[in-house]
Amino acid sequence: MENNWYTISVYSENNVGLLNRISGIFLKRHINIEALNVSKSEINSVSKFTIVVHTTEQWVINIVGQIEKQIEVIKAFYHNDDDIIYQESALFKIKSDLLFDEREIQNIIKENNSQIVTVARDFFVISKSGRRDEINKMHEQLEPYGIMQFVHSGRIAVSKAEMRISSLLEEFQHN
Amino acid sequence: METVKEKKTISKTKKAIKISGAEAIIHCLLAEGVDLIYGYPGGAIMPVYDELYKFQDKLTHILTRHEQGATHAAQGYARVSGKVGVALATSGPGATNLVTGLADAQIDSTPMVCITGQVPRHLLGTDAFQETDIVGISTPVTKWNYQITRAEEIPEIVAKAFYIARSGRPGPVLVDITKDAQFEEFDFSYEACVGVRSYNPYPKIDTAKVEAAAALINSAKKPLIVFGQGVILGEAEAQLKALIEKAGIPSAWTILGVAALNSDHPLNVGMVGMHGNYAPNVLTNQCDVLIAIGMRFDDRVTGNLDSYAKQAKIIHFDIDPAEINKNVPTDVAVLGNAKDSLEALLPFVKENEHKAWHTVFKEMYQVEFDTVIEKDIRPTKEKLTMGEVIEQVNLASKNSAVIVSDVGQHQMIACRYAKFNQTKSNITSGGLGTMGFALPAAIGAKMGAMDREVVAIIGDGGYQMTIQELGVIFQHKVPVKIIVLNNDHLGMVRQWQELFFEKRYASTVMVNPDFVKIAEGYHIKSKRVSERSELKSTIEEMLASKEAYFLEVKVEQEDNVFPMIPSGASVSDVRLK
Numbered sequence: 083m084e085n086n087w088y089t090i091s092v093y094s095e096n097n098v099g100l101l102n103r104i105s106g107i108f109l110k111r112h113i114n115i116e117a118l119n120v121s122k123s124e125i126n127s128v129s130k131f132t133i134v135v136h137t138t139e140q141w142v143i144n145i146v147g148q149i150e151k152q153i154e155v156i157k158a159f160y161h162n163d164d165d166i167i168y169q170e171s172a173l174f175k176i177k178s179d180l181l182f183d184e185r186e187i188q189n190i191i192k193e194n195n196s197q198i199v200t201v202a203r204d205f206f207v208i209s210k211s212g213r214r215d216e217i218n219k220m221h222e223q224l225e226p227y228g229i230m231q232f233v234h235s236g237r238i239a240v241s242k243a244e245m246r247i248s249s250l251l252e253e254f255q256h257n
Numbered sequence: 258m259e260t261v262k263e264k265k266t267i268s269k270t271k272k273a274i275k276i277s278g279a280e281a282i283i284h285c286l287l288a289e290g291v292d293l294i295y296g297y298p299g300g301a302i303m304p305v306y307d308e309l310y311k312f313q314d315k316l317t318h319i320l321t322r323h324e325q326g327a328t329h330a331a332q333g334y335a336r337v338s339g340k341v342g343v344a345l346a347t348s349g350p351g352a353t354n355l356v357t358g359l360a361d362a363q364i365d366s367t368p369m370v371c372i373t374g375q376v377p378r379h380l381l382g383t384d385a386f387q388e389t390d391i392v393g394i395s396t397p398v399t400k401w402n403y404q405i406t407r408a409e410e411i412p413e414i415v416a417k418a419f420y421i422a423r424s425g426r427p428g429p430v431l432v433d434i435t436k437d438a439q440f441e442e443f444d445f446s447y448e449a450c451v452g453v454r455s456y457n458p459y460p461k462i463d464t465a466k467v468e469a470a471a472a473l474i475n476s477a478k479k480p481l482i483v484f485g486q487g488v489i490l491g492e493a494e495a496q497l498k499a500l501i502e503k504a505g506i507p508s509a510w511t512i513l514g515v516a517a518l519n520s521d522h523p524l525n526v527g528m529v530g531m532h533g534n535y536a537p538n539v540l541t542n543q544c545d546v547l548i549a550i551g552m553r554f555d556d557r558v559t560g561n562l563d564s565y566a567k568q569a570k571i572i573h574f575d576i577d578p579a580e581i582n583k584n585v586p587t588d589v590a591v592l593g594n595a596k597d598s599l600e601a602l603l604p605f606v607k608e609n610e611h612k613a614w615h616t617v618f619k620e621m622y623q624v625e626f627d628t629v630i631e632k633d634i635r636p637t638k639e640k641l642t643m644g645e646v647i648e649q650v651n652l653a654s655k656n657s658a659v660i661v662s663d664v665g666q667h668q669m670i671a672c673r674y675a676k677f678n679q680t681k682s683n684i685t686s687g688g689l690g691t692m693g694f695a696l697p698a699a700i701g702a703k704m705g706a707m708d709r710e711v712v713a714i715i716g717d718g719g720y721q722m723t724i725q726e727l728g729v730i731f732q733h734k735v736p737v738k739i740i741v742l743n744n745d746h747l748g749m750v751r752q753w754q755e756l757f758f759e760k761r762y763a764s765t766v767m768v769n770p771d772f773v774k775i776a777e778g779y780h781i782k783s784k785r786v787s788e789r790s791e792l793k794s795t796i797e798e799m800l801a802s803k804e805a806y807f808l809e810v811k812v813e814q815e816d817n818v819f820p821m822i823p824s825g826a827s828v829s830d831v832r833l834k
Contacts, residue, residue, distance in 0.1 A: 095455050099392055099402070106397045147579030153401045153421055156455040251454065 083138040087116075089161045089168060089239050090146060092131035093123055093247050095154040104131060104155075107148045113137050117170070119236035125247055128156065134237045157250055161241055168239035172217045173199070174208040174224055175231035181206055184227055194220045205230055273444035278408030278434065279304035281445045282372065283312050285415035288447045291343050293334065293704060295319045295327035299347025300387060302374030304439035319704070319733055322725035324351050326697035328358020329723070332367045333701030336684045337659055337709070339492070341368040341422050342701065348374045349387030352433070353394060357691055359429045360398040364688030365513060366490060368427035370418050371395075377437040378406045391433050400428030408441035412448070420450035425458025426577045427490060460578065462593040462601050469589045470548075470572045471605030477546035477570075479614045480506045481537065483529055483558075486513035486687075487551015487575060491595030494518070494680045497550065500599055505610040507618050509537035511552050512672050513687040520656060520676035526618045530558040531822045532669040535629075535831055536621035538822065541566050542829040543617075550574045551595045554584040555688065564827035574598045628833045629819050634674060640813035641789060643667050643742045647674040649796045650712055650740070658710040658800075659684060659702050663695035663719035666748035669818045671714040681706075693722030696739065700729050703737040710738065710800060717743040717769050724775065730805045731779040738799050739781075739807045741772055744814045752817045757824075776807035787811035 094100055101120065108115050116134045123130035135142065142160045149158040178201065180187055191198065196210035210220050217234060276284070282305050286294065296318060298306045309318050321327040324346045331342025342362075346355055352373040362369045376385040392404045401421045403414050411434070418430040474480060488497050494517050501508050501518070507526040508518060518525050527534030529541065541547065547569040552558070559565045562584060573580075573587040574595060581590040591598050633644030647670060650658060656676040661684040662668040668685055677683060684702050686694040699713035720741050730737060751765040776783035782802060786795050792810070799806040820831045 098404075099396065102393060103396050110397060144579075144583060147581075147583065151577065151579045153453060153456045 083140055085136050085138055087163055088135050088137065088139070088142045089163070089166055089237060090131075090133040090135065090142065090149070090158060091161070091239065091241065091245070092133065092149055092158045093125070093156040093245070094129050094131065094152075095156070096127065096129040097154050100152070100154050101131075103152050104133075104149055107145055108135070111141060111145065113141060113145070117236035119238050121238070123247070125251070128247065132237055132239055157245070157247060159241065159245060161239070165243065166239040166241050168213070168237050169211050170214055170217060170237050171209065171211045171235040172221070173231075173233050174210070174221075174229055175205050176208065176224065176227065176229060178202065178204055178206050180227050187224070187227060190220065190223045194223075196220065273446045275442055276445045277304065277308070277439065278411050278441050278443070279308045279439040281408060281411045281443070282415065282434070282439070283308045283316060284445065285412055285447060286343065287312075287315055288449065289341070289415070289419045291316065291341070293317045293319065294343040294345055295321050295330040295701065296345030297321060297324050297327060297347070297351060299351045299374065301348035301376055301436045302345060302351070302372075302439075304436065305345065305372070305374065318345070319700075319729060321697060322728045323723065324354035325357050325693070326723055326726045326729070328355050328362070328369065328371065329691075329694050329697035330701035330704075330726075330729075331369050332358060332362050332365075333661060333684050333698030334705035335367050335369055335701075336698075337681050337702045338705035339681065340705070341370055341419055344369065344371045346371065346373050347387065348376055348391070349389045351387075352389055352391035355431070356394060356398060357689075359395055359431065361686050361689040361691045361694065362429035363398045363400065365686065366427050366486060367429065368422040369429040370422050371429065371431045373431065373433045374439070375404065375433045375435045378435045379437070381406075381435070391431065395431045398429070399431050402431040402433070404433040404435070405438050406435045408438045408443040411438070412445060413450075416448065416450040417453060421453065421456070425456075459594055460576070460592040462591065462597055464601065466589055466591045467598065467601045468605055470574075470591055471602055473546050473570050473572055473589060474504055474506075474548065475607045475609075478611075479544045480504065480546045480548060480611065481540060481544035482506045482508040482548045482550060483511065483537070483541075483552055484508060484514045484517055484550040485511040485552025487595045488514055488517040489680055491551060491576065493551070493595035493599050496596055496599035496603065498522070499603055500606060503603065503608055504606050505608070506548065507537075507611070507615060509534070511555070511558055511687070512685060513683070514552060515672060516677040516680050516682035519678050521678070524615075527622070528673060529828070530555075531560070532673065532818050532820065534622070534673070535625035535820050535833060536618045538820065538828045538831040539621060540617065542568065542827065544569050546570045546572065548572045548574075550599070551576075553577075553580045556584075559584065560822045560826055560828045560830075564829070625820065625833065633670070638813070641787065641792065641810060642816060643670040643812050644674050645789075646740060646742060646792065646796070646810050646812070647671055647714070649793050650800075651676045653793075653797045653800045654710055654712070658682070658712045659706060661685065661695050661699040661702050661711060661713045663713075663715040664690045664692045665716045665719060666744075666752065666816070666818050667714055667716045667742040669749075692719035695719060696723045697726045697729075699737045699739065700726060700735050703735050712738045712740060712800075715739065715741050716748060717741055717745060717767055717772075718747045720772070721769075727776065727779040727781060730781060734804065736802070736804050738802070738805070741807070741809045742812050743769065743772065743809050744812050744816070745769055746814055748816070749818070751815070755815075755817065772809045773807070781805050781807050783807035783809070785809040785811065
């Protein structure tokens with residue numbers, strides 16, 4: 083079976099230690115987490131983990147099963163890139179001189195639909211949201227001019243299909 | 258009885274009383290019906306021990322000689338009684354010594370609650386004396402774990418711990434409690450846990466799946482059942498027997514499933530797996546429908562998955578959704594507790610006999626009997642065999658003993674040849690293969706089934722990993738019977754060296770101490786046997802003893818366990834020699 087990119091969405095209680103429990107499932111199988119984001123979800127008091135992995139579908143199914151088995155996990159899903167709407171964010175910190183000396187940089191900012199977040203005496207910061215390849219492209223374009231700092235967030239994603247967490251929680255409570 | 262009364266008064270009235278966290282822990286244990294715990298004191302758990310002193314008429318504490326012993330004793334207790342085993346330890350090394358037992362209980366689905374003391378909250382993260390991150394360490398080997406830092410959390414968390422440990426697919430839970438939370442006073446009231454929002458331990462049985470399973474079973478010409486511990490944990494022994502008899506299906510067991518069906522049942526066709534019986538292994542690759550009940554297709558059961566039961570339709574009954582399609586793709590999966598699933602299945606299953614198919618099993622059993630079994634249990638060679646010792650235990654106990662085995666050759670022999678006439682009788686470390694398991698587990702098993710004979714079968718290697726627990730047998734007068742099958746080798750590793758490492762016997766010879774003298778040092782009745790003529794009478798004497806008894810049997814040093822599926826081979830390539 084071939085490796086593919088999968089996005090795993092995990093709905094869970096917000097408890098200390100759960101991240102360790104979930105990451106341990108990947109560690110045990112020697113599978114690297116490529117990106118990880120933890121945030122609130124659409125349901126009050128329910129957290130959402132968004133995890134990106136590059137592996138086989140068979141392993142993703144196994145991992146999702148093991149994640150769901152954790153007591154504080156309500157439900158886990160996995161998706162191909164086609165099944166979700168997703169975004170990642172990046173910040174580029176660049177020397178201020180370049181903004182004025184290198185006209186090309188302004189073009190890069192425009193062409194990539196990115197924004198200047200702040201301009202200081204010594205540096206300015208560009209923010210870019212989009213798909214991973216878009217961010218990578220922008221990184222490649224800026225790299226020759228010198229990037230002082232760069233950071234790229236984990237993926238956030240919503241599925242095209244319904245996830246039905248609220249009704250699932252109700253079902254659990256009735257059981 | 259007192260514990261039941263306690264439970265009622267505390268949980269019913271819900272009247273708050275001001276007590277310390279440590280005392281609250283005791284009340285929680287009593288409310289959960291616990292009357293026996295295993296453990297080892299130390300600094301960070303001392304407030305709880307102080308309360309144990311006050312409650313010793315209601316709650317017996319057994320002082321093991323090592324915290325690992327406490328976990329295995331709790332496991333042995335849980336496995337024979339079906340109740341949750343409890344172990345108590347201090348922080349730091351006390352806690353880390355629990356890890357092997359937790360991992361063992363996790364992989365063998367044993368309900369256990371471990372309570373550890375922790376350094377006071379203000380010292381967390383300061384590398385304080387005996388501080389260790391036991392919650393972090395135990396995460397991959399627990400079903401759930403939690404650190405309590407305030408006394409008021411104790412009732413809810415302990416209740417949740419017991420609920421999680423025993424419900425669904427059981428497993429170990431660890432609760433870590435800071436020392437200040439043990440001292441802190443709060444208004445105590447107890448309510449048993451009846452559910453956790455995000456946890457669904459009993460999946461609803463899907464009738465359509467049950468009917469699909471029944472249809473496959475009814476259409477089968479050569480069906481084979483393989484059952485595991487899920488039958489015992491789900492208390493589905495009667496339903497399993499009813500299914501087997503109604504549908505006339507030959508039934509094989511995994512090492513942990515064994516006692517769910519009486520050994521002498523005519524449709525019991527023996528053990529599957531690496532050292533299992535010839536017929537069920539070979540015929541796994543000839544059956545047309547394989548019905549797996551409460552088992553998880555462990556690699557020691559399946560051998561090479563690429564050639565495992567490829568010709569068969571697979572039906573899998575299991576309570577754990579993560580087990581479905583994990584190793585073997587199924588045609589029909591029925592999620593749920595084994596008892597409820599089989600009960601739902603039975604009315605749809607048609608009566609059948611499959612006589613010709615049985616004959617195939619019988620013929621293959623005869624082949625195995627002639628080449629392997631007879632030589633094992635009725636040997637004619639000079640040296641004693643492990644198999645004949647087990648056979649004598651069967652005869653002397655009339656198949657009624659609880660057999661607790663360690664890990665290695667003697668374990669395979671014990672599981673192959675021990676006979677059982679009741680459930681919850683074979684206690685062994687199946688998944689983790691923990692050497693040193695048997696002696697403390699036998700102590701727990703005896704205390705969990707005082708009316709039953711408990712015989713530990715241990716190799717000379719594993720025995721010395723937890724030999725200090727003889728102190729518990731002596732101090733607490735636990736009438737457990739111990740047989741060490743001594744071949745002065747780490748026999749299973751030696752067997753692999755002989756077969757797969759060109760007889761390079763690296764570090765498998767053991768120069769052993771005088772085991773009889775060691776047992777005598779603990780004032781345990783003991784004897785050594787190396788002659789066949791003494792074996793039967795000594796085992797009878799051992800079983801007749803009202804107190805603990807240690808028996809060392811000197812067996813052939815270079816025997817190998819057969820049948821054997823070499824690692825990576827197919828079940829149908831099982832070797833008889």
